[in-house]
Amino acid sequence: MSDEEPARHHNGRIHQDSGSASAALPSGIPRPWWIYQGTGRPLHDVSLEEILPPPPPWRAFGGVSACPVEGNGGSGALSDADDAPTEPPAPPEDELDTARRLGATPLGVRSDPEEADLVNAALILRRPLLVTGRPGTGKSTLAYRISRELGLGRVLRWPITTRSTLRSGLYGYDAVGRVHAAAAGQASEGDSREPGPEDIGDFLQLGPLGTAMLPHRLPRVLLIDEFDKSDIDLPNDLLDIFEAGEYSIPELVRIRRRRPAVSVLTDDPERGTVIASGRVRCRAFPVVVITSNGEREFPPAFLRRCLQLRLPDPGADRLAAIVAAHLGRADDPRARELIQMFVERSEREGGLAADQLLNAVYLVTSQSHVPGPEWEELLRAVWHRLDSAAGST
Numbered sequence: 001m002s003d004e005e006p007a008r009h010h011n012g013r014i015h016q017d018s019g020s021a022s023a024a025l026p027s028g029i030p031r032p033w034w035i036y037q038g039t040g041r042p043l044h045d046v047s048l049e050e051i052l053p054p055p056p057p058w059r060a061f062g063g064v065s066a067c068p069v070e071g072n073g074g075s076g077a078l079s080d081a082d083d084a085p086t087e088p089p090a091p092p093e094d095e096l097d098t099a100r101r102l103g104a105t106p107l108g109v110r111s112d113p114e115e116a117d118l119v120n121a122a123l124i125l126r127r128p129l130l131v132t133g134r135p136g137t138g139k140s141t142l143a144y145r146i147s148r149e150l151g152l153g154r155v156l157r158w159p160i161t162t163r164s165t166l167r168s169g170l171y172g173y174d175a176v177g178r179v180h181a182a183a184a185g186q187a188s189e190g191d192s193r194e195p196g197p198e199d200i201g202d203f204l205q206l207g208p209l210g211t212a213m214l215p216h217r218l219p220r221v222l223l224i225d226e227f228d229k230s231d232i233d234l235p236n237d238l239l240d241i242f243e244a245g246e247y248s249i250p251e252l253v254r255i256r257r258r259r260p261a262v263s264v265l266t267d268d269p270e271r272g273t274v275i276a277s278g279r280v281r282c283r284a285f286p287v288v289v290i291t292s293n294g295e296r297e298f299p300p301a302f303l304r305r306c307l308q309l310r311l312p313d314p315g316a317d318r319l320a321a322i323v324a325a326h327l328g329r330a331d332d333p334r335a336r337e338l339i340q341m342f343v344e345r346s347e348r349e350g351g352l353a354a355d356q357l358l359n360a361v362y363l364v365t366s367q368s369h370v371p372g373p374e375w376e377e378l379l380r381a382v383w384h385r386l387d388s389a390a391g392s393t
Contacts, residue, residue: 038111090153103325136353252278
């Protein structure tokens with residue numbers, strides 16, 4: 001069977017263009033119920049809409065868009081109300097951003113079965129996936145692999161800091177800018193009226209979380225990155241949104257009688273939507289990937305509603321595939337030697353990040369270097385420890 005021929009079926013449908021190479025994938029045979037295969041190869045001759053089963057009754061939200069897209073009905077398995085108005089399809093993936101994170105080509109190795117099991121369970125159950133592991137083990141890139149393989153378009157990324165709040169993820173409202181704009185208009189027109197509801201949408205933009213929760217026909221991929229940096233209250237605040245599948249925007253709820261529908265910007269570049277009555281309810285619950293370095297514990301109620309996946313340190317085969325995907329140089333003898341050295345050093349140092357290996361391979365294979373004390377010193381600097389003990393070694 002050639003790489004162009006479909007190799008797998010799911011519920012009687014051709015599932016993925018994995019070709020003969022899939023027979024050699026080292027992580028074993030995929031399970032029959034898997035939708036996400038963990039190969040990094042996009043679905044072939046089939047769409048996610050055709051093979052994704054309906055949500056459990058307790059995870060069906062039934063949101064309807066206020067700005068319908070014509071012709072978005074279909075014959076897929078997602079919903080009985082296939083002609084319900086939904087948001088436009090997701091924008092295509094950001095090719096440069098995705099290439100930086102995944103490399104120019106698929107890894108060529110299948111994900112561990114545990115990873116694929118939990119990703120598929122999260123897809124089918126419409127539950128967030130909490131991904132933990134050492135820095136550099138590929139937690140954030142998992143969201144991009146899921147999106148590429150399932151054809152879900154641009155990843156919505158919410159980077160978490162100590163100042164992140166639920167509102168900042170849902171939307172931002174520039175009240176000061178609106179007042180200033182109104183004042184400028186009054187000065188030019190000699191009008192002393194207060195800002196009306198007509199212009200409020202120009203100063204309100206949905207965040208990554210708010211955009212992901214719009215009533216899309218197919219789920220958006222939402223990456224909530226480095227969640228352990230969050231304020232202590234954010235996990236419980238976020239839990240309420242994920243359980244309800246909806247949120248409101250108070251600034252729009254207050255004016256809903258005068259302005260029942262408001263056009264606002266979304267987190268997608270050059271994209272907008274219409275919010276009716278100040279409320280948003282999702283239709284397809286997003287694929288939520290929450291990453292954590294394990295630096296703090298989360299409330300039991302939050303953990304109970306997430307599926308938890310811990311990514312192990314990548315082995316030599318996966319590291320070689322990462323090098324090949326990003327640099328195409330895994331067969332270079334110098335690269336193979338570095339990979340083995342990296343694995344041994346990572347075990348001694350308590351874990352190193354894959355991008356540290358990429359830095360070293362790029363230095364070695366793109367420049368003419370001569371092994372010696374200077375190179376050893378440089379390698380030691382590139383492969384520095386990632387924990388607080390690094391400064392004491």
